Amino acid sequence: MVSDNETQDRIVNLELELLLQAIQQQYDYDFREYSRAHVKRRVLHYLNANGIPHISELQHRLLTDEQCFRKLLKELSINVTEMFRNPSFYKTIREKVVGLLKTYPFLKIWHAGCATGEEVYSFAILLKEEGLYDRTQIYATDFNGDVIKKAKTGSFSIRNIRDYTSNYQQSGGKESFSDYYHATDNRVLFDKSLSKNIVFAEHNLVSDGVFSEVNMVISRNVLIYFNRELQNRVLNLMDRSLVTGGFLGLGSKETIMFSDIAAKYKAVDSKERIFKKIHV
Amino acid sequence: MSNQKTYEAIVMGTSAGGLSALKKMLPGFPADFPCPVLVVQHISPQSDSYLIKMLDELCPMKVKEAVDTEQIESGTIYFAPPDYHLLVETDRSMSLTVDEKVNYSRPSIDVLFETAAEAYGENLIGIILTGANADGAVGLLKIKNYGGYTMVQDPNDAENAVMPEKAMRMVLPDQVLTIDEMVPFLLKMNYHASEKESPDQVDQGKNSKKDNSDPG
Numbered sequence: 001m002v003s004d005n006e007t008q009d010r011i012v013n014l015e016l017e018l019l020l021q022a023i024q025q026q027y028d029y030d031f032r033e034y035s036r037a038h039v040k041r042r043v044l045h046y047l048n049a050n051g052i053p054h055i056s057e058l059q060h061r062l063l064t065d066e067q068c069f070r071k072l073l074k075e076l077s078i079n080v081t082e083m084f085r086n087p088s089f090y091k092t093i094r095e096k097v098v099g100l101l102k103t104y105p106f107l108k109i110w111h112a113g114c115a116t117g118e119e120v121y122s123f124a125i126l127l128k129e130e131g132l133y134d135r136t137q138i139y140a141t142d143f144n145g146d147v148i149k150k151a152k153t154g155s156f157s158i159r160n161i162r163d164y165t166s167n168y169q170q171s172g173g174k175e176s177f178s179d180y181y182h183a184t185d186n187r188v189l190f191d192k193s194l195s196k197n198i199v200f201a202e203h204n205l206v207s208d209g210v211f212s213e214v215n216m217v218i219s220r221n222v223l224i225y226f227n228r229e230l231q232n233r234v235l236n237l238m239d240r241s242l243v244t245g246g247f248l249g250l251g252s253k254e255t256i257m258f259s260d261i262a263a264k265y266k267a268v269d270s271k272e273r274i275f276k277k278i279h280v
Numbered sequence: 281m282s283n284q285k286t287y288e289a290i291v292m293g294t295s296a297g298g299l300s301a302l303k304k305m306l307p308g309f310p311a312d313f314p315c316p317v318l319v320v321q322h323i324s325p326q327s328d329s330y331l332i333k334m335l336d337e338l339c340p341m342k343v344k345e346a347v348d349t350e351q352i353e354s355g356t357i358y359f360a361p362p363d364y365h366l367l368v369e370t371d372r373s374m375s376l377t378v379d380e381k382v383n384y385s386r387p388s389i390d391v392l393f394e395t396a397a398e399a400y401g402e403n404l405i406g407i408i409l410t411g412a413n414a415d416g417a418v419g420l421l422k423i424k425n426y427g428g429y430t431m432v433q434d435p436n437d438a439e440n441a442v443m444p445e446k447a448m449r450m451v452l453p454d455q456v457l458t459i460d461e462m463v464p465f466l467l468k469m470n471y472h473a474s475e476k477e478s479p480d481q482v483d484q485g486k487n488s489k490k491d492n493s494d495p496g
Contacts (some may be wrong), residue, residue: 005401005425005426005427006401009398013370034368034370034379035367035393035397036377037368037369037370037375037399038367038369038375038377038379040398041367041391041395042379042395078377078378078379079380080378080379080380150440221378223348224348224364224375224376224377224378225375225377227349227369228349228373231349251378253347253348253361253364253376254348254359255348257348258349
């Protein structure tokens with residue numbers, strides 16, 4: 001029984017490896033250096049939910065049907081996000097970073113892996129309240145074009161708005177949160193003045209390069225899905241994009257410690273994972 | 281224990297009542313306990329690192345929060361961070377994710393147990409303690425199916441019997457024990473350090489405890 005399981009496991013792992021190769025060759029998305037335990041869970045979940053018996057069958061469908069691939073891509077995207085996620089992160093930005101950003105006449109901020117955009121709009125609100133929005137260009141990117149389209153609309157489910165309001169208040173928000181959106185039956189639509197300086201674009205951290213020099217990179221809970229080697233490569237990409245003196249804001253369990261850019265940065269706030277680039 | 285099988289890791293899951301159960305149980309492991317212990321305790325997303333600091337004070341073993349991509353080491357008790365799932369990779373490193381909740385929980389016991397079963401196979405011990413929902417039952421079944429050893433806290437001994445009972449409905453565990461019986465029983469089992477670790481990581485005593493603070 002044990003050896004049956006081991007054989008079965010070996011086959012599934014091999015099929016998964018082949019699937020990821022096939023996806024890379026056919027669609028240019030490379031998941032081979034993602035956390036394999038995570039990818040395996042998501043792929044098996046997808047099989048289960050769609051009644052597909054094994055990964056090889058899924059591979060054939062993916063190769064012949066792009067819609068099938070788009071659906072799997074959604075499964076492999078990180079769709080869990082919220083406005084002002086971890087309010088203390090935003091509070092610390094207000095307290096320790098905004099003052100330095102104010103010394104620049106013009107700012108570029110890159111939000112890498114923005115998913116459906118909740119955190120981008122959060123950051124736009126913060127910048128507006130701090131008087132920085134009008135001199136800022138925000139690039140909000142994600143590898144999944146479908147979520148970018150959603151992010152562009154600035155329309156979110158009303159279901160979570162109470163939590164978002166509470167997060168906003170804890171993050172040091174200065175206004176009434178409801179001033180930023182119009183509520184309809186089940187949606188909230190954020191004010192167009194928040195998105196006018198945001199460029200939403202498709203960008204894949206694994207395969208695409210630097211597209212602009214920026215003063216701040218925000219990428220939260222994206223790196224944790226990569227293995228250590230890929231994390232290092234992506235951190236190098238972010239580093240190449242950042243000006244000296246620029247800031248890097250990561251998710252609460254992400255670190256630059258294991259990467260080879262670590263020595264160029266100092267922690268502005270180590271708990272909130274906000275770093276400043278101090279050397280070229 | 282009837283055969284010569286040896287174990288490389290212990291995974292544990294608990295929710296309601298877990299804190300006092302863990303406070304009773306974890307200090308019983310000696311500093312040189314020859315394998316790692318990975319724990320999912322359902323906990324509020326906002327909770328700070330107080331629990332870990334407190335348990336690290338109480339326990340001879342090193343207690344720390346699991347760090348993404350870090351290699352799992354013997355002699356260490358790892359806790360899944362609040363609001364993150366903890367996964368074990370086949371190279372015995374750890375991954376964290378913020379994926380959807382599983383069984384209304386993040387961290388989820390099933391996520392840890394299922395990935396650990398794949399990484400450690402028959403060399404894994406899975407333990408369900410007190411708790412108020414069904415998380416962990418499916419994961420415990422997977423450990424069993426992979427030939428691992430399964431233990432459940434006696435529902436009569438548990439502050440909240442739901443989680444042990446749900447687990448026992450899914451799996452016929454190898455042992456049902458009270459919290460006080462758990463560690464003495466575990467200390468009699470056979471262990472060997474994972475072959476993917478260097479030998480000097482095995483006998484890490486209290487004196488060599490490293491800094492428990494998060495990496496910056």
